[in-house]
Amino acid sequence: MSRHRNVRNLTEDDYYDYDDYDDYDDDYYEEEDLNDSYYSPPPKSNFQSNQVISQSLQGEKIQNQAKPKVLSKDENIRILERMGFAQSQAAIALECNSNNVEAAANQLLCGTISDIRAHENVKKIPDKPSGSMFSADGKNCKISQPPPGFSLPPHGKKKGGISKPPEGFSIPSEKGGIVKPPHGFAPPSESSFAPSEKDEVNCPTKGSSEEKSVKSSTKAIGVQAPLQITRKEYGPLPRIPDTLKIDISNQKERLSLVVLGHVDAGKSTLMGQVLVQLGNVAKRTVNKYQKQATELGKASFALAWVMDEDDAERERGVTMDIATKHITTPKREFVLLDAPGHADFVPSMITGAAAADVGILVVAATIGEFEAGFDGGGQTREHIILARGLGVSQLIVAVNKLDAVDWDQHRFNEIRAKIEPFLLQNGFVSKRIQFIPVSGLNGTNVKRKDAGESLYAWYKGSTLIEGMDNFLTAQRNVDKPLRVLINDVYSEWNKGITLRCRIVQGVVQVGEKIVVLPIGDEGIVSKIEHGSDTSVNRQKYAVAGDSTEIVIVGVDIARVAIGNIISHPHWELRPPLRRKVQAKIMVMEQLSVPIIRGAQILLHMHSIDVPATISKLISSVNPKKKNSLKERPRVLTEGTSAVVEITFAKKVCVEPYNNCRALGRFVLRRGGDTVAIGIVEKIL
Secondary structure, eight states, X not given: OTTSOOOSSOOGGGSOOOTTOOOXXXXXXXXXXXXXXXXXXXXXXXXXXXXXXXXXXXXXHHHHHHSOOOOOHHHHHHHHHHTTOOHHHHXXXXXXXXTOHHHHHHHHHTTOHHHHHHTTTOSXXXXXOSSOSBOSOTTXXXXXXXXXXXXOOOTTOSOOOOSSXXXXXXXXXXXXXXXXXXXXXXXXXXXXXXXXXXXXXXXXXXTXXXXXXXXXXXXXTOOOOOOOOOOOOOOSOOOOOHXXXXXXXXXXXXXXXXXXXXXXXXXXXXXXXXXXXXXXSOHHHHHHHHHHHHHTTOGGGTTGGGTOOSHHHHHHTSOOSOEEEXXXXXXXXXXXXXXXXXGGGHHHHHHHHHTOSEEEEEXXXXXXXXXXXXXXXXXXXXXXXHHHHTTOOEEEEEEEOGGGGTSOHHHHHHHHHHHHHHHHHXXXXXXXXXXXXXXXXXXXXXXXXXXXXXXXXXXXXXXXXXXXXXXXXXXXXXXXXXXXXXXXXXXXXXXXXXXXXXXXXXXEETTOEEEEETTTEEEEEEEEEOSSOOOTGGGGEEETTOEEEEEEESSOXXXXXXXXXXXXXXXXXXXXXXXXXXXXXEEOSSOSXXXXXXXXXXXXXXXXXEEEEEEEEEEEEOTTSTTOOEESOSOBOTTOEEEEEXXXXXXXEOOXXXXXXXXXXXXXXXXXXXXXXXXXXXXX
C-alpha cells in the first residue's frame, strides 16, 4: 500500500497544479462535418502486387513441371496478361528474352517497366539490340544501355533524365504537365468535367440512414467531379391544429408520480392499498394474493403483490424494477411509478425519478427503522437528492407504520423535524412539501378517515388521496419540438413495435412520421394506448407529460433500444448528437474519493447509462465558504459545485437544460455510489 497514493484523505492543496496542461485532447471528439469530402478510390492499377505475381509464377512452374511443354508466344503473352501486364508490354518483354516467360516477368518486375512502356510506340524492335540492356547480374537488373528512344544522362551530372521524349510526347513546359496528349487521346473539353443530371447516386450518411443525392461525372476520360451532398427534404414543419389544442385544454391533467423511500418502508404495500381503495383492484384478486402469501409465510406482503407482479420480487419480498399503474382521483389522472428502495437497484430508481413530475417519499415511523434509512447510510437521503436533481419538485412525505407506535404525535413531529430541513437544503420549497401520517397495512388515512382512530385527535390535515389532488399543476411544453423517451420495447405478432415511453415535449398523433434516434430510422405511428379508460379522440394523440404506449411500423425492432429518442424527422427539429458537453454539477456530501481530471464515471440520463470521463475541470465553488471560486481547480471535494467538461464514450442525444430538461439532467455514479448530479449548460 505504500507505493500507491492514498487519495481518500487528501485535500485540494495536496494535488498537483494543472498550469502545465493547457492543451486538452479535445480535437479527438470534434463533430464530423456533413460536407467532408468522400474518399474516391484511385483507378485500378495494371500491375498486381509482387506477392500475387510470385504466387502465379510458382503455379506456372508447377504446371510446367507436371506437363513439360514448349509454349508459343501467344500463350506466354496470355500468361503475362493473367499476371496483370498489358499485352503490348508482355510482347516486348518476350521479344527481348527469346520467348522466356519467366525472364520476361522478372524484367517487368525489376524496375524496367517504364522502359518497356517506352517501346510500345516503337514501330520496329531490332531482333538483336546492340549490347545487352541488362548487366550480367540478372538479379540487380541494372540498365547498361538505354532502350531505343532514350539517351544516356549527361556525364558528370548527378541528375539524370530523359534527353529525348518518347514518340507521341513533347518536352514538358516549365509549369509542368503534358503539352501534347499521347497518340489516341484528345485534350479534354470543359464540358467533360460537368456532372450529368442523369447520374444520381444515393449515398447514406455515415452512421445513419439519411438519404442524400450525389451527382458525379462518368465521362470516358475517368475524371471524377466533386460530390454534391444535399439533405432530404421533409416539407413544411408539423403544426398542432387549433381543434387539438382545444381538446388538450379540456382534458383532465395527468401527472407521473414516483414512490421513493428506503427498503422495507412499505412503499409497495401503501400503493397496493391506494389501488384497492380507488377500486382499481378487485376484492377477489386481493383475497387470492392473501391466500398465496399466507402459504409462503408472507401474509403481510399480500397488498405489495398488487404492485410487485414478478415472481422473483414476490419470492424475495423486494421491489427490483419500476412497477407502473394508472389511477384516477377526483381531480387528476396519475401514473404510479413504484421505485425500488434497495441500494443495488438505484439505477432503476433513477429511471423512475427521471420520468416523474411529483413524488411520494415513504418513511417508516417505527423505532430504529427510520434512523436506519435516514441517518445510518440508508437510501432515504440519496433518494431525496436524486429526485430533486432529476426534476421532482413537489413531494408528499408519507409517515407510514405510525399505527405501530400508537399514532404518537411526538414521533411524527420528530421525523418531520429531521426531514424537512434536509428537503429545503436540497432545493425543495416548503409550500410544495406535505407531511401525511398513514398506515399502508390497515389503510388508515389513505382515502377515508376513521373517526375511532386516535390519530384524528391531533391530526386535522388531509388524507393521502386528497394530498395527491393538492399537487400544483405541472407546466407542459406542448409547443416545443417533439421529444419522446423510450423506456421499454416489445413486439406483438403482426402489430408492429410497441414502445412504452414518456412524452416530455410536443405532441405526437396517429399517422405521423417520426424518426428514432440515434439510429436515424424512420417510421409511422399506427396506434397510441394510454393504459386507462380514455375517450376515443384521446387515443389519437399523446401530449407532453403522458406516459403511454406507442405502436410504430416501418422500423426493425432489433435496432430500437431502451433510451432511444423519438422526434419529428425534420432536421431542425431533431435533438443534436454529441460526445462532449459542458455541465454544472453538484458533488455529493458523502464522497469517498475526490473527483479529478480524467476520472472515469457512469452517466445516467433518463433511461440510459453511458461511460464517461471528466475531461476538464473549469471552475468550482464551495457554498459553505465565502470567496471560494476557483478557476481550473485541482480537485473536486464533497459538497462543492463545479463547471466541468464531460466526454461520453459514444454519441448520445443531449440538449442544454434550458432547451429540454429531460435531455439536460443527469446523475454521475462511480463504483456503485452516486458522486454528483448536474445539468447540461451547453454542448460542445
